[in-house]
Amino acid sequence: MLAVVTFDLHGAQPKYYGRVKKLLGRLRLRKHIRVRDRSYPSHLPANTFAAKFSGEWKQKTAADLRDHLRDEVCRAIDSLGLQATVFVAIGDNWAWGRRNVGKAK
Numbered sequence: 001m002l003a004v005v006t007f008d009l010h011g012a013q014p015k016y017y018g019r020v021k022k023l024l025g026r027l028r029l030r031k032h033i034r035v036r037d038r039s040y041p042s043h044l045p046a047n048t049f050a051a052k053f054s055g056e057w058k059q060k061t062a063a064d065l066r067d068h069l070r071d072e073v074c075r076a077i078d079s080l081g082l083q084a085t086v087f088v089a090i091g092d093n094w095a096w097g098r099r100n101v102g103k104a105k
Helices: 015-025 055-059 062-079
Strands: 002-010 032-034 041-043 048-052 083-091
Touching: 002 015, 002 062, 015 062, 032 048, 062 083
Parallel strands: none
Antiparallel strands: 002 048, 002 083, 032 041
């Protein structure tokens, strides 16, 4: 299953984004996703993290994984004394796309 997590911190100083990133890394959530047929990862937009889950999660539902990650991400953010809006999406048999738009400045 593929998990995608994105969030908005409310009124947080920039230094907290790095702290949240570190905590989400402990949940195996990363700022990039690797494509099978490419040797390089695709980087995700700011405040978006993803991970592929298998093993024990294959025996559970997408809702189970969603609830687990939502609770853990919220707990991590709350441990820093921050307020946030968190979005978690779980997919199986998934497809995704990424594209840059506009000219580099």
